[in-house]
Amino acid sequence: MGTEHEGVPLNLADIDASAWRELEAAASNPQSGFRFLNLCSVDAAARPQARMVVLRRADRSLRLLEFHTDMRSQKWLELSANPYAAVLGLSAQTQLQLRLQGTVERHAAGSTQANAAWDRLSAWTRMTYAGGPPGDEVAFDAIDGAALPKPADEAEGKPHFGLLIFRARALDWFQLRRQDNRRALLTYDETGALAAGRWVNP
Structure with missing residues (x-):
């Protein structure tokens, strides 16, 4: 099963490796189809909540994805x-969909992990955490950039900056093709090793 058919590797271990290579590359490539991902949590009423987040880092050996967030956001509360x-x-370029299931670790402002991530941010990105809490009501006329209050210093955002580490336990790999779409389900053990995989009907 080490062959390929129309560019799709048939070996499940190869599929796993190629999917995580895509994710690792996306973390440093703003043009990648996987640079922006949909993170779905569950709220207090057991309703699913989805939002787009920027992939900041991926590590195939540990099966983790890193995202940044404002600790005042609903997703931070939901994941707590x-x-x-x-x-x-979904990458429009490659017609590849990746759906991962797992758990999220939260690293609050002031933690070693959050401080290290904050230090890597540009000044412009740091400023995005210095405004009011996400979701707070704002006067419509204040949407004009000139009317918005300007924070005095980018450091004002640091107490609100949180780090989210998603650890994958399963990957649903789906390749769209002109004919014969392909889908595989992969699972990982607690160490991040590929534990099992199987082909399923798309």
């Missing part, structure tokens, strides 16, 4: 109550 989450991405 229920760490189970799903991540969904």
